[in-house]
Amino acid sequence: xxxxxxxxxxxxxxxxxxxxxxxxxxxxxxxxxxxxxxxxxxxxxxxxxxxxxxxxxxxxxxxxxxxxxxxxxxxxxxxxxxxxxxxxxxxxxxxxxxxxxxxxxxxxxxxxxxxxxxxxxxxxxxxxxxxxxxxxxxxxxxxxxxxxxxxxxxxxxxxxxxxxxxxxxxxxxxxxxxxxxxxxxxxxxxxxxxxxxxxxxxxxxxxxxxxxxxxxxxxxxxxxxxxxxxxxxxxxxxxxxxxxxxxxxxxxxxxxxxxxxxxxxxxxxxxxxxxxxxxxxxxxxxxxxxxxxxxxxxxxxxxxxxxxxxxxxxxxxxxxxxxxxxxxxxxxxxxxxxxxxxxxxxxxxxxxxxxxxxxxxxxxxxxxxxxxxxxxxxxxxxxxxxxxxxxx
Amino acid sequence: xxxxxxxxxxxxxxxxxxxxxxxxxxxxxxxxxxxxxxxxxxxxxxxxxxxxxxxxxxxxxxxxxxxxxxxxxxxxxxxxxxxxxxxxxxxxxxxxxxxxxxxxxxxxxxxxxxxxxxxxxxxxxxxxxxxxxxxxxxxxxxxxxxxxxxxxxxxxxxxxxxxxxxxxxxxxxxxxxxxxxxxxxxxxxxxxxxxxxxxxxxxxxxxxxxxxxxxxxxxxxxxxxxxxxxxxxxxxxxxxxxxxxxxxxxxxxxxxxxxxxxxxxxxxxxxxxxxxxxxxxxxxxxxxxxxxxxxxxxxxxxxxxxxxxxxxxxxxxxxxxxxxxxxxxxxxxxxxxxxxxxxxxxxxxxxxxxxxxxxxxxxxxxxxx
Numbered sequence: 147x148x149x150x151x152x153x154x155x156x157x158x159x160x161x162x163x164x165x166x167x168x169x170x171x172x173x174x175x176x177x178x179x180x181x182x183x184x185x186x187x188x189x190x191x192x193x194x195x196x197x198x199x200x201x202x203x204x205x206x207x208x209x210x211x212x213x214x215x216x217x218x219x220x221x222x223x224x225x226x227x228x229x230x231x232x233x234x235x236x237x238x239x240x241x242x243x244x245x246x247x248x249x250x251x252x253x254x255x256x257x258x259x260x261x262x263x264x265x266x267x268x269x270x271x272x273x274x275x276x277x278x279x280x281x282x283x284x285x286x287x288x289x290x291x292x293x294x295x296x297x298x299x300x301x302x303x304x305x306x307x308x309x310x311x312x313x314x315x316x317x318x319x320x321x322x323x324x325x326x327x328x329x330x331x332x333x334x335x336x337x338x339x340x341x342x343x344x345x346x347x348x349x350x351x352x353x354x355x356x357x358x359x360x361x362x363x364x365x366x367x368x369x370x371x372x373x374x375x376x377x378x379x380x381x382x383x384x385x386x387x388x389x390x391x392x393x394x395x396x397x398x399x400x401x402x403x404x405x406x407x408x409x410x411x412x413x414x415x416x417x418x419x420x421x422x423x424x425x426x427x428x429x430x431x432x433x434x435x436x437x438x439x440x441x442x443x444x445x446x447x448x449x450x451x452x453x454x455x456x457x458x459x460x461x462x463x464x465x466x467x468x469x470x471x472x473x474x475x476x477x478x479x480x481x482x483x484x485x486x487x488x489x490x491x492x493x494x495x496x497x498x499x500x501x502x503x504x505x506x507x508x509x510x511x512x513x514x515x516x517x518x519x520x521x522x523x524x525x526x527x528x529x530x531x532x533x534x535x536x537x538x
Numbered sequence: 539x540x541x542x543x544x545x546x547x548x549x550x551x552x553x554x555x556x557x558x559x560x561x562x563x564x565x566x567x568x569x570x571x572x573x574x575x576x577x578x579x580x581x582x583x584x585x586x587x588x589x590x591x592x593x594x595x596x597x598x599x600x601x602x603x604x605x606x607x608x609x610x611x612x613x614x615x616x617x618x619x620x621x622x623x624x625x626x627x628x629x630x631x632x633x634x635x636x637x638x639x640x641x642x643x644x645x646x647x648x649x650x651x652x653x654x655x656x657x658x659x660x661x662x663x664x665x666x667x668x669x670x671x672x673x674x675x676x677x678x679x680x681x682x683x684x685x686x687x688x689x690x691x692x693x694x695x696x697x698x699x700x701x702x703x704x705x706x707x708x709x710x711x712x713x714x715x716x717x718x719x720x721x722x723x724x725x726x727x728x729x730x731x732x733x734x735x736x737x738x739x740x741x742x743x744x745x746x747x748x749x750x751x752x753x754x755x756x757x758x759x760x761x762x763x764x765x766x767x768x769x770x771x772x773x774x775x776x777x778x779x780x781x782x783x784x785x786x787x788x789x790x791x792x793x794x795x796x797x798x799x800x801x802x803x804x805x806x807x808x809x810x811x812x813x814x815x816x817x818x819x820x821x822x823x824x825x826x827x828x829x830x831x832x833x834x835x836x837x838x839x840x841x842x843x844x845x846x847x848x849x850x851x852x853x854x855x856x857x858x859x860x861x862x863x864x865x866x867x868x869x870x871x872x873x874x875x876x877x878x879x880x881x882x883x884x885x886x887x888x889x890x891x892x893x894x895x896x897x898x899x900x901x902x903x904x905x906x907x
Contacts, residue, residue, distance in 0.1 A: 151670070151671060154667065154670065155667070155671075158663050158664070158666075158667045161659070161660075161663050162660060162663060162664070272780065272783070272784065275646060275647055275650065278793060279790065279793055279794055280793075280794065280796055280802070324776070324780060324794065327779075327780055328776075328777050328779050328780050331779040331780060332777075332779045488706070491709075491710065492706065492709040492710050493710075495710035495713030495714060496713060499713075
């Protein structure tokens with residue numbers, strides 16, 4: 147008995163040692179092509195074109211030899227075909243290293259592709275085990291994803307990481323792939339992503355900027371929000387960090403532009419909802435405390451009545467901007483990117499059951515009113531412009 | 539050589555058998571109740587407590603005797619044998635399924651290229667060794683070490699996920715699913731949490747059989763608590779739209795964890811939970827099968843049966859074609875409609891009723907036996 151046990155013990159140890167070396171799924175770093183960002187476009191003949199931005203380890207200078215060695219730190223490759231697996235198969239044939247998606251931080255949909263409909267591709271983002279739900283999704287505004295991925299970015303060695311950092315900072319409108327797919331798969335909310343575009347095209351200062359939002363109707367891109375509308379969308383969705391607004395407080399004259407610029411400190415949104423005649427009615431209130439950043443007017447912000455005036459004007463301006471954004475989203479884009487359906491779903495679940503299948507047809511007709519309350523909390527180090535000529 | 543179990547060891551064994559696999563395998567089926575899956579888990583917890591109650595009370599009737607011994611006293615020779623066969627079928631089928639689910643998960647989530655035979659063999663060798671060398675006592679000691687680690691890991695995942703919480707995901711409560719949805723969602727977790735039925739077998743090895751019931755209840759309630767919190771967390775962090783279509787929402791939740799910008803990809807932690815749970819559960823099952831079969835066939839040394847059962851389990855585990863067959867079909871065609879009502883609820887109840895009745899009618903005879 148003990149002899150059997152001892153033999154068995156040794157046998158087990160040897161077998162386990164043999165099996166746990168992990169040679170089957172061994173992945174050496176220098177056998178992997180690390181995809182940092184990928185883009186999907188639709189070619190003119192209706193095929194899918196996938197572009198990968200792959201980190202090039204030899205192009206990344208080490209700490210010792212840092213500073214413009216002039217080598218490229220990424221390679222960008224594209225191929226087209228019928229579906230994702232076919233295209234990645236083609237891309238793999240161009241590479242000596244295995245394509246690895248585990249570090250992909252950015253996914254970009256080309257405008258044409260997004261307008262055509264994204265269903266044929268998105269399955270792979272949840273099905274493929276290497277895909278991470280923490281990747282950010284963006285849509286291009288004009289141009290293709292391929293162009294974006296070929297655009298250099300000066301601050302980071304790898305442009306894909308640049309986009310990722312912009313999105314993960316609080317200063318942008320970040321949408322992760324799982325949030326996007328969640329909105330896509332639910333009836334009470336429409337998907338929206340940030341929109342990216344190339345600026346200074348053709349010059350040596352060419353780079354990208356993320357200053358718009360792409361709005362989807364079901365699985366198709368239906369239009370874009372302008373930069374000003376994007377600011378309000380960020381406020382609405384609780385990403386109002388460091389947003390800046392400018393308001394005209396007096397008519398422009400020789401000395402002054404007559405504007406006051408503020409930055410949001412704390413912001414929020416409250417939605418009130420009632421159901422009347424089987425239709426929801428929505429009241430939205432946007433509220434924020436702000437600090438003054440610049441004052442290009444005669445007003446003295448330390449004076450209560452001057453400050454009140456700025457607050458009222460600012461509130462009015464925000465209110466009218468929000469109203470025009472709502473009209474744009476409801477009547478033109480017809481997509482519920484605000485999650486108003488979600489609010490109805492939560493507050494009136496039984497009424498929602500009746501309208502959920504036609505929600506996107508009902509939504510454009512839903513009356514929404516907005517009001518804005520803005521308080522100036524800090525005015526900075528000065529009360530009135532300090533450089534102002536003293537008249538007395 | 540008589541094996542002995544302490545009460546706390548029974549606690550950890552049942553806790554691990556209940557918890558680890560329920561977390562990983564049954565969140566998806568319970569999500570048919572949508573955002574009310576957590577209510578399903580509470581219902582499932584009720585069913586599991588009932589199962590624990592029946593099992594512990596039935597085991598109390600003849601303390602010190604194994605299930606296979608006293609079942610003859612209660613039901614007579616032939617019906618007793620039939621009932622034993624029903625339990626053996628349960629154990630003989632669940633074990634290859636556990637093994638297959640284990641290798642499926644490892645393959646789907648981690649080692650895409652490794653052949654499943656290698657993954658399974660590794661597990662089988664460890665388990666055979668543990669069972670052969672230690673018996674239930676050895677497994678129980680492993681459980682004592684692994685149990686707290688499992689709880690710690692689950693706690694870690696839950697705490698690290700708190701900054702992904704979206705409170706609104708839980709709303710609206712009840713309206714979307716309704717009674718049928720909630721009850722339907724409760725079946726799968728209830729059937730996994732019902733593993734306290736194996737207490738019928740452990741009871742014989744307890745040093746203090748009377749206290750065993752308490753530890754069993756403790757184990758069931760603790761696991762229900764953790765499953766409940768985890769289900770809530772999955773709903774809060776992932777929402778129900780996407781997670782109901784993934785095989786392992788618990789894993790998806792850990793994939794979303796990102797702390798301070800540099801702690802990412804917690805995937806390794808649920809793997810620890812998973813490996814430890816599968817190890818303990820499989821080892822317990824292997825022991826029960828070998829020991830039970832030995833008593834059933836009157837084989838003197840139960841250890842000899844391991845050499846037969848382990849290879850058979852390995853071959854059986856290769857039969858299912860893919861994840862669907864191993865996980866969903868078995869769960870929905872056998873485990874929920876048959877094993878739960880018959881093996882976990884019906885038969886323990888029958889044993890309890892008839893056993894009580896017999897002891898009252900012939901108290902002396904019962905004492906003799």
